[in-house]
Amino acid sequence: MTDEQYMQQALKEAQNAFDKDEVPIGAIVVLNDRIIARAHNQVELLTDSTAHAEILALTTAYNFLGSKYLPEATLYVTVEPCLMCSGALYWSKIGRIVFGAADDKNSYRRIAGNNNPFHPKTVITGGILEEECSKLMKDFFKSKR
Numbered sequence: 565m566t567d568e569q570y571m572q573q574a575l576k577e578a579q580n581a582f583d584k585d586e587v588p589i590g591a592i593v594v595l596n597d598r599i600i601a602r603a604h605n606q607v608e609l610l611t612d613s614t615a616h617a618e619i620l621a622l623t624t625a626y627n628f629l630g631s632k633y634l635p636e637a638t639l640y641v642t643v644e645p646c647l648m649c650s651g652a653l654y655w656s657k658i659g660r661i662v663f664g665a666a667d668d669k670n671s672y673r674r675i676a677g678n679n680n681p682f683h684p685k686t687v688i689t690g691g692i693l694e695e696e697c698s699k700l701m702k703d704f705f706k707s708k709r
Contacts, residue, residue: 565597567640567662567689567692568692568693570592570594570599570638570640570662571640571642571662571664571692571693571697572693573592573599573602573640574590574591574592574640574641574642574664575590575642575664575693575696575697575700576590577590577591577592577602577603577604577617577642578590578604578617578642578697578700579700580604581604581605581606581617582700582703582704584604584606584608584609585608586604586605586606586607586608586609587605587607587701587704588604588605588642588700588701588704589604589605589616589617589618589641589642589643589701590602590603590604590605590617590641590642591603591604591617591618591620591621591639591640591641591642592621592639592640593621593622593624593625593634593637593638593639593640593658594637594638594640595625595629595634595636595637595638596636600624600625600628600629600637601621601622601624601625601628602621602624603617603618603619603620603621603624604617604620605617606620614648616646616648616649617641617642618639618641618645618649618652618653619648619649619652621639621641622634622639622652622653622656622658625637626656632655632656633656633657634656634657634658634659635657635658635659635685636659637658637659637660638658638659638660638661638662639653639658639660639661639662640662640663640692641661641662641663641664642663642664642665642697642700642701643663643664643665643667643671643697643701644663644665644666644667644671644672644673644690645661645663645671645672646667646670646671646672647671647672647674647675647676647681649672650672650676650681650682651681653682653683653686654681654682654683654686656683657683657685657686658682658683658686659685659686659687660686660687660688660689661682661686661687661688661689662689662690662692663688663689663690663691663692663697664690664691664692664693664694664696664697664698665694665697665698665701666690666691666694
């Protein structure tokens, strides 16, 4: 599968969040061309500000593999990770992060600036299905105003 096809799967997770009145961010973890984890934001459901899609997807992947590191895996997430999720991704030693929409307000770049908060070997790719990922976020927040 291509990055776009995997991002479509992350978008399905984001739509699940949207449908549950959660901020619509979805994530999947892929290892050896197989999706090993799926998650979406569950902050409201769990009453937990750390229940971001990335964190939940990492936990699922760790449990699936019985490992705390994911150096060969790729995380697909619909919105650029926040600083908290970036820290978790650093410790996971994940091999690659692919995100859809940039988030100038809440992304890791807001605080970290040009400093890379990810593991030195982690490869970052952004802008995959950016319009679709961004539209879902805009539609969600527009409905809240």
